[in-house]
Amino acid sequence: xxxxxxxxxxxxxxxxxRAIHIIYAVCALAxxxxxxxxxxxxxxxxxxxxxxxxxxxxxxxxLVLAAKEMRKLLRRKEDYYDE
Numbered sequence: 001x002x003x004x005x006x007x008x009x010x011x012x013x014x015x016x017x018r019a020i021h022i023i024y025a026v027c028a029l030a031x032x033x034x035x036x037x038x039x040x041x042x043x044x045x046x047x048x049x050x051x052x053x054x055x056x057x058x059x060x061x062x063l064v065l066a067a068k069e070m071r072k073l074l075r076r077k078e079d080y081y082d083e
Contacts (some may be wrong), residue, residue, distance in 0.1 A: 030053075030054065031050065034049060034050065
């Protein structure tokens with residue numbers, strides 16, 4: 001890498017590890033906050049510990065799987081614009 005190329009903050013593996021540790025800490029704090037925050041609930045299953053985390057994770061997984069299937073339906077040939 002020469003001097004004229006701009007370095008990104010995440011080019012250093014140490015910075016990547018720091019960012020991952022920060023994300024883990026924020027997730028742990030949000031999870032621990034469930035013990036101390038009194039929430040208003042609409043549905044009985046929202047009272048379950050960690051419901052929102054599980055619900056959000058499940059929704060993300062479903063979105064990714066749906067996008068993978070939609071890609072099969074919506075994909076075009078690589079030379080679509082060359083025709």
